[in-house]
Amino acid sequence: MRDTAHNALETALRPGVEYADVRVVDLRERTLGTKNGKPSQVAESESLGLGVRVLAEGCWGFAATDDLSKAGMERAAAQAVAIARSSALARVEPVRLAPVDAYQAAWMSPYLIDPFSLSVDTQLGLLLSIDAELRRNSGITLAEASLSLRREHQVFASSIGSLIEQTRTYTGAGYEAYSFRDGDLQKRSYPNSFGGQHQLKGWELINELRLVENAARIADEAVALHDAPPCPQGRFDLILDSSQLALQIHESIGHPIELDRVLGSEANYAGMSFLTLDQLDHLRYGSEIVNAVCDARLEHGPGLGTFAFDDEGVPAQCTRIIDSGRFTGYMTSRETAAAIGQARSNGTMRAASWSRLPLIRMTNVSLLPGPHSLDEVFGADHAIYMETNKSWSIDDKRYQFQFGCEIAWEIRGGKRVRMLKNPIYSGITTEFWNACTAIADRCHWTLWGVPNCGKGQPEQVIGTGHGASPARFRGIRIGAGSGE
Amino acid sequence: MSQTAELVSERQCREALDAAIGAARGSGVAEVEVLIGAEREALTRFANNTIHQNVEAIEHHVSVRVITDQRTARATTSSFDQGAIARATTQAIALARASAPDPGLCPLLEPSEAGTPPAVNRFDEATAAATPHSRAEAVQRAIDAVRSAGQTAAGIYSNGESFEAILNSAGVAAFHRQTSAVFSITALAEDSSGWAKVSSTSSKDVDAEFLARQAADKARRSRHPREIPPGRYTVILSPAAVLDLAGQIFADFSATAIADDRSFLSGRMGEALFGENISITDDVTHPLQSGPAFDGEGAARSRLSLVERGVAKEVAYGRTAARREGRTATGHGFPQPSDAGEMPVNIVIAGGGTSIEDMIASTRRGIFVTRLWYIREVDPYEKIMTGMTRDGTFWVENGEMQYGIRNLRFNQSVVELLRNVDALSPAVRASGEESFDMVVPAMRANEFEFSEVTRY
Incomplete structure (x- = not known):
């Protein structure tokens, strides 16, 4: 990826380009979900591509491609420059940039347990355990649990001489318990809505969240809300x-x-x-x-x-x-x-x-x-x-x-x-x-x-x-x- | 003869399927589906009367799904390389085998069940071939129109093309190619703003200067906004405002959502929920619609009568929901596996014969809304939504738009709104930011609840 970033940057540095940077990103994601006792989402994805940003004639141009061949990079670089030049048609003032130093660095976010190292059946098993715990309460009409893992490996190269490689690993998990009764739909989520808690951590986050341990309480609260009075105004x-x-x-x-x-x-x-x-x-x-x-x-x-x-x-x-x-x-x-x-x-x-x-x-x-x-x-x-x-x-x-x-x-x-x-x-x-x-x-x-x-x-x-x-x-x- | 290079050819799609089938066969798996997508989107963005962001991105994906022993899983790659597709297939198989069996899982769609998607032509060569230069020229004309009104312009002009295909080892093969053009502009005056937007499959429908003048006129007429107290008012909603608000209910027109008891239609099908003047269909063939005529498994989309003269009549059925309930799938399923199941996505709300001008002329006291913003659900069963007005809100009195007013927060049931409509304009293709594009009319409705006023 460093070579790709370097080559793409070289390609972008054409006559008239005042500044250029390139990001090459390799992204891997795993998404698992369960719904009422069954897997509802079992998916992985990988995406590799690059984005070229140039400053020419005082204007920005950006082009991105997943074609990392020499021809693909050249096309993206040429398009970024053409876009920047077209922006100049409606330019008021040229872009000015605050200075930044050049850095050569490699950084990886820390984690204790690589979340991608655990088997999918172990991870789905956790979600199914949560699901079973939620639906132990007969008032729960819908239980959903999810787990999302993401690893971003990025190389950044810029025309001022920076070459920065970063790898970040994210883990997230959570669940929702719904209860529907007589036209009243109530929901409780744990540890948060939006799919739960998400951090720049490994599987250790999941162990910290005590997901299964809280499921019965969350289900009980979702059902109890039906009988609770409305919040006063x-x-x-x-x-x-x-x-x-x-x-x-x-x-x-x-x-x-x-x-x-x-x-x-x-x-x-x-x-x-x-x-x-x-x-x-x-x-x-x-x-x-x-x-x-x-x-x-x-x-x-x-x-x-x-x-x-x-x-x-x-x-x-x-x-x-x-x-x-x-x-x-x-x-x-x-x-x-x-x-x-x-x-x-x-x-x-x-x-x-x-x-x-x-x-x-x-x-x-x-x-x-x-x-x-x-x-x-x-x-x-x-x-x-x-x-x-x-x-x-x-x-x-x-x-x-x-x-x-x-x-x-x-x-x-x-x-x-x-x-x-x-x-x-x-x-x-x-x-x-x-x-x-x-x-x-x-x-x-x-x-x-x-x-x-x-x-x-x-x-x-x-x-x-x-x-x-x-x-x-x-x-x-x-x-x-x-x-x- | 095509002027632009294809993002993906049908031959590439068939080769991708063959690569996936070959890799799966080596692992003893026979049921394979590939979902192929590609997009080239170019977008010129302007603000403060200058182009400040200008981008183009070309993206591809090949998503492989396998079925084995009543288990299914999906793996996706951004590469068309045969090795990458084989790896994705192997990964999908590993994921599926690690998964739990689902007795309700449908086998792959067969061609006999898929039907023939209706023909839709949504590709325009000129739109696909538009250049950054041509977008910049149109943007400059729009900026000039706003600047000449003493205002500041911000907005976007985008064009692009997309490709979708679904092929499976049972013989289903469906392809869709489409272009898009979107122009949106906000004109900013000292203490007011105006907005206009158009979205189409063809850049021929984009008149940047006209939209700029519309936005500038709204900003001019809403200057020095006055504050009105919260309360229930007669409201005239532009088509974009109708789209953004009414659009919040259509995920509920899903057999899966009803079975899950998370739809406002649970226990209400067949009831007269809305006024008799409200009829809503899902119709992919409508000339103002966009998108492929097949669903996430490759099944042909059928026409649905969602609401007929106020009565909730039909909902979408994906194959899983249809199989569970002994019904026929309607061709609205999401790619599998999916917890949401299905949803109508080509909404057409039938219009009426009252122009917006006539609605204003016949309104004694009310509020005209150009655009709504940040709409979120407060009550899922009554479909109470909250959100804000934005970029051109006016007080209407004695048949005339009188003056601009400060923006208001609403807390309004969409079910109640569609019961209280007393005038509809002809339906148009509308585009907002809070929901997907639809064909909808402007509406006048009574007793619309504005709960608070902001200071802008």
């Missing part, structure tokens, strides 16, 4: 579990800090951001206890956004996004950093595959642990505690949001007093984070994987990481009706 203190808070972070911190979105690149599709440039270092994003980072380094944890270098050869970094409540940083690329006068990219350019252009994507955007014990977070006289995301929606400036969760409990005096069904909350991003009154400490902090983040045209679906511990928010709007 009004303004209440709200406590979120760390998985729901991870998605809250994703939507209302992660997306708005994408600098390409701020600058208008996504205006037609994913939208823009309320975080206009004048807000940097000024906006009171959250309360004093709110601290958030964008951190791709392994020391942050084995997240879906962990790597050694981003997809334009910039080293992994930690950027402080919110510092004691104050907004302090965007996610940038070499181009957008230069556009706002910053000296360097903070390394967040990622592509979903060899066939896609790198874009600014969340790495691991995390809420740092707070100073509170779990008892203190739950210590409110009266609150609603919600767990596990069910629905999520936010406006195209990332300002007004509504989330639904699978289950809630009414909290009185720090104790769960009754289960509630169909909980929903909504709010305005900055009002919500400024209402944060307690964040649990590192003992309760989890780095969640969100595997299905979409952005860009053609759309790219990529995994992102979000660390969070349970937190409490004061006076949040609960319910979805037009009446308060």
